[in-house]
Each structure stands twice: as structure tokens, then as C-alpha cells.
Amino acid sequence: MNLQSLFQDFNPSKFLVYFCLLLFTLLFCLRLDGTITWSYWAVFMPLWVWKSMVIAGSCVGSYVWWRHPQYRVEGEGYIHYKAMLISVVLQVLLLMFEVLVCDKLENNRHWWMLVFVPLIFISIISIVVCIWAVKHDRSFELELFCSVNILQFIFLALRLDEIIMWNWVVVFVPLWIVMCMAVIGVLYAIIFASILLRTPEVSAEQRRTSMHSAVSYSVIVIPLLIYLVLLSNKLDSESSLTYAATCIPLYFTFIVLILLSFGSKGGNHWWFGIRKDFCQFVLSVCPLLQEYGNISYSLHSNEPEDAEPPVQVTSRGKPPYFQSKKKSASNQAELRVVVPALSIETPD
Structure with missing residues (x-):
């Protein structure tokens, strides 16, 4: 595992969303099972944190946008900012839905x-x-999840109001269709990865990428399918499992998505107006982290000069910031300090 690329490709937006959804799902299931008796407004607290971060990030980003007009011409700055505004509008509408759900419950x-x-x-x-x-x-x-499930939302509302009295297995028919398409996509990814493994002309990087995609899709879609089956049986009173036990596959999916957020790349640079990758922003704000992550250590011994040179150990196997030189008169190490670079992928 390459920790440098792991944190360099970290997507903080996805990490926040999936982590909040994991906490909310766990609290909501415990509330439905009667394990906790909190108010639903407290149960929905992870979702309030998620929406608060979205609104705060958009406000700070908009302030930086209007305060510094020169930033608007940086690459695709206008497209990034417009994408942030669209995301905020959808998140505010989603917040309205969550508030109405809490009030209803x-x-x-x-x-x-x-x-x-x-x-x-x-x-x-x-x-x-x-x-x-x-x-x-x-x-x-x-946006893709909401657009393909519009019919599912209508069926859920009609079933909860008891306007239709179908079994929940029938109510989830639109979701079954979506899951079948997802399973077909997983099978295609697995077959494609298998073909690439047997093709000598393909590079090792392409094989690794295809295999990573196939495994990632599999560990996301299969637990979701199992969760949908368990939930349908639970709502139709054919299962004695608690809601917390029923949602175990969903917890696993969220944990996988949280782990994948460390290599998802992407993300909008205008959230909170940072205008750069999240990891580079953290290193620029806290230079001590950069120094700590790139420091090297030299192990010296008292052996004669014809012995083997001292072993150099670095945190990432790259040229260290502190280099040692032997003086001609003595065998002591002289340290030369160099200011750390801002980019973690090309240290000095």
C-alpha cells in the first residue's frame, strides 16, 4: 500500500457523506428497535452535521469567489464553482426532505x-x-441515484400512506431493476478484468486498475443486494431479525465506501475556497506535518572508515530532507537543512 498516493487522492467530501450516513443508519436502526429512545431530531444529527458542512463550505467558497476575482480565471474555476452551487441547491432540497421526515416521525x-x-x-x-x-x-x-429512483420514491410515499397495500417486495420493484443492472455491471467488470489478466499486451498498471474496479464494485453491489432482500423480508414480517441486524450488509457497504474515499481523487476545489487538493491544503496550513512526514533518520556506527556506509532510512524511500556528509578530518555527520516542498508527491 502506497500511503503517499492514498492520502494524495483522498476525497474529503465522499468521506464526510459516507461517514455521516453510516452513523445515521446505525442510530436510526437502534431507534426503530427500541434500543435507544432518543428524539428523531437527535437521531438525525449526523445528517445535520453533513448539511451544515455543505452550507458552511459553500458560503466560504462564495466569499472567496467574490472577494478575489482573479481566482475565477484559474483553469476550470468557473465550472467548479457552478458545480458547487448546483450541489448546494440539491443538498438544501434534501435537507427540507429530512426535516419533513423528522417532523412526520x-x-x-x-x-x-x-x-x-x-x-x-x-x-x-x-x-x-x-x-x-x-x-x-x-x-x-x-444526482444519478435520485434520477433513477424517482418511481421508487413515489411507490414508497404511496405505500407509507397506505394508498396502495402491496407487499414490500413489489414496492421495491424499481429498486430491484436498478440492482439487476448493477449486478450486470459487476459481472462485466469481472469478465473484463479476467480478460486483461490473460492479455500479455496489457500493462501491469491497467491490469491492476481493472482488478481494483471489479473488486470494488463487487464488495459494494453484492452487500446492497443482500440488504435489500433482508429488508423486504423484514418489512413483510417474514423475518425475526432486528433492524440493526438487517442493516449489517449496508454498514459493510458504507465502510467500504469510506475506505475507497481515500483513493477516489476528484472533489470540488471551491468548497471552503481552498482551491487545491485537500492534502496539499492541510500541508500548507500545517507545515509541521510536512516536516514530520518527510524527515529521515541516519543510523551511525563507530566502525572504521573501510566498513559499510551508514544505513539511510526515510519515511517514503525517497531522498531525505536532512542529508549527511562526512568531513575529511573527522567522521562526524554534518546536517544540511532544506525547506520542505509544498507538494507531497515530489519532495526534495
């Missing part, structure tokens, strides 16, 4: 159809956003 004073109106509206907008994202080479995971 606490007070039960309106219909579920009214609760799902913001989510259905998000699904309609997401179709246009997906087209825009493809045109400008932007990621659109949340």
Missing part, C-alpha cells in the same frame, strides 16, 4: 406524499444535472 401531522415532494423534485432536477455533468466531465453520484 415525531408528530405525524401530514401525509408522506407531502414529505416526499422535495425528494421527487430533486429527482426531476437531477436528470438535467446529470446531462450537464456529463457534458463538463463532472461526477454525479447523488
